[in-house]
Amino acid sequence: MSRRRSPSASISQQQKARFQEGQMGDREEWQQLRDRRMAEPGAAEAYEAARLAHELGKTVRAMRENRGWTQSDLAREAGMTQSAVARFEAGGSCPPCRSWDGWRVRWTRPWMSG
Template sequence: MTGRGDWRSLRDRRMAEPGAVEEYEATRLAYELGKAVRERREQRGWSQSELAKAAGMTQSAVARFEAGGTVPTLNVLERIARALDAELSVQFVPKPATPPRPATA
């Protein structure tokens, strides 16, 4: 693979595979959750070990989560939120409506 077109083509083929879009979205969500926790932890000046102790977890579990390697249960997210003096908010947000396509003659 030498050019952007080759990588783009490979990505397009992979994303067309069954379940690929769902897996991508799950990975994106895990990354964003981990990033938000890391930012909040760093704002408090805490190490991963300090957060782990406050949340009743291990440092390695915090590290995996912050790296986007795992998606914790809602119970674990609640413990992390309490440890970080934050409120966990889980919600469904409607997607914006897509405009209708013009009719073809």
């Protein structure tokens, strides 16, 4: 029974060096692109808003999971759809203010804790 060699086993040191140089070049290109984008008006604010939305979504997901709720359970309690909860947890969108009030009241009830 013959053993197949992995593709990386047949790569020469020279090929590895060229590949790694290419990766470094790609990283530098991405860094330059990021620097250009971040220099555009409003980019830093948009980046920070996206970061906050992501962190908030992570926090809501952790709270939901701590309570043993599914996304559907949370959606029902908050008056949203399951897909809206999924988008929110992924940092893609934030629910309207009326939903926040409902979440605050429901999540601070003693029977809902941990």
